[in-house]
Amino acid sequence: MSEVFNFCAGPAMLPKPVMQRAQSEFLNWNDSGCSVMELSHRGPEFMALASQAEQDLRDLMNIPDNYKVLFCHGGGRGQFSAVPLNLLPAGKSADYIVTGSWSKAAVVEGEKFGRIRSVDVITDINGEKAVKPSSDWDLDPNAAYVHYCPNETVDGIEIFEVPQTNGVPLVADMSSTILSRQIDVSQFALIYAGAQKNIGPSGLTIVIVREDLLGQHAKATPVIMDYEKTANFESMFNTPPTYAWYLASLVFQWLKSLGGVPAIEQHNQDKAQLLYDYIDASAFYQSRINKSNRSLMNVPFYLTDEDLNQRFLSEAKDAGLLALKGHRMVGGMRASIYNAMPIEGVQALVDFMKQFAAENA
Numbered sequence: 001m002s003e004v005f006n007f008c009a010g011p012a013m014l015p016k017p018v019m020q021r022a023q024s025e026f027l028n029w030n031d032s033g034c035s036v037m038e039l040s041h042r043g044p045e046f047m048a049l050a051s052q053a054e055q056d057l058r059d060l061m062n063i064p065d066n067y068k069v070l071f072c073h074g075g076g077r078g079q080f081s082a083v084p085l086n087l088l089p090a091g092k093s094a095d096y097i098v099t100g101s102w103s104k105a106a107v108v109e110g111e112k113f114g115r116i117r118s119v120d121v122i123t124d125i126n127g128e129k130a131v132k133p134s135s136d137w138d139l140d141p142n143a144a145y146v147h148y149c150p151n152e153t154v155d156g157i158e159i160f161e162v163p164q165t166n167g168v169p170l171v172a173d174m175s176s177t178i179l180s181r182q183i184d185v186s187q188f189a190l191i192y193a194g195a196q197k198n199i200g201p202s203g204l205t206i207v208i209v210r211e212d213l214l215g216q217h218a219k220a221t222p223v224i225m226d227y228e229k230t231a232n233f234e235s236m237f238n239t240p241p242t243y244a245w246y247l248a249s250l251v252f253q254w255l256k257s258l259g260g261v262p263a264i265e266q267h268n269q270d271k272a273q274l275l276y277d278y279i280d281a282s283a284f285y286q287s288r289i290n291k292s293n294r295s296l297m298n299v300p301f302y303l304t305d306e307d308l309n310q311r312f313l314s315e316a317k318d319a320g321l322l323a324l325k326g327h328r329m330v331g332g333m334r335a336s337i338y339n340a341m342p343i344e345g346v347q348a349l350v351d352f353m354k355q356f357a358a359e360n361a
């Protein structure tokens with residue numbers, strides 16, 4: 001089979017060297033005679049792997065010592081429930097910044113557990129979507145926390161500033177931006193991310209939480225969503241998704257070998273620029289997001305003649321460019337270009353787009 005480039009938004013492509021290594025040690029990991037997925041999570045071999053993975057993530061993100069790193073189940077949506085259960089005491093409310101479909105979904109779930117103030121911060125600049133600066137957000141100084149989504153996977157909207165909340169704890173759904181660019185973890189109270197974009201396969205969720213926020217959970221919090229319990233048991237109170245954790249460990253090693261987050265950030269900027277520059281230069285395609293908020297990871301774009309959408313998708317697939325259909329809520333196309341996507345994949349997409357435009361203009 002000829003080479004394909006998979007632009008899926010998640011589960012997304014994983015780095016080839018990671019997949020090759022996983023394949024080579026699939027049946028016999030670390031000379032144990034077993035697959036890593038067959039080993040006890042509490043055995044010394046897996047415990048060593050698990051703590052090395054945590055250390056590698058701490059190194060990659062410069063996570064301060066007063067933060068716990070949890071390896072959880074339940075995906076991003078699991079955290080939509082876990083965050084209010086752990087951080088929203090009765091009688092308080094939380095501010096939820098709405099910038100697109102995932103931050104909206106977090107509101108809908110959060111409302112099951114407490115009082116949520118939904119804060120719309122989307123604005124229009126010359127017909128393009130943009131996010132108001134955080135200094136203009138209508139925030140409640142007494143909120144238990146502010147929740148936001150720095151990168152809206154469906155909408156392709158990214159917030160590059162760290163919102164200023166005047167001391168109110170900041171919670172971020174980094175599912176589709178974690179490890180794509182440098183961030184200062186100390187500015188956040190809690191960060192969470194489903195693994196299936198920049199970390200590994202689905203089934204694993206990373207939570208990075210400041211220690212002083214532990215222990216305030218609602219009484220009815222299911223034990224697998226209780227951050228304090230999870231932290232006290234090193235993410236092993238219940239059986240963790242060990243194979244996903246192992247693959248994440250390989251992804252962290254791969255990222256370190258490339259030069260860490262600063263190196264991948266440069267790579268990601270180069271890839272995004274290549275694609276957005278072409279879209280902007282072409283009359284055949286358009287972006288509907290203002291330059292100030294264009295996602296580095298998820299690039300939605302539209303054909304000016306939307307009747308050509310099906311032909312575009314089917315010819316792209318024939319050319320080995322997969323999963324470019326935009327989410328049904330926004331239509332059009334979307335190229336997800338996470339850390340594992342090589343620049344050759346983006347170049348192949350741009351070449352295809354040029355050719356398709358020339359043939360159909």
Ligand code: PMP
Nearest residue numbers: 075076077078102153175176194
């Ligand atoms: N938040 C964001 C930003 C996402 O992109 C996604 C999934 N694509 C989710 C939350 C939900 O994650 P999950 O499907 O792992 O529950």
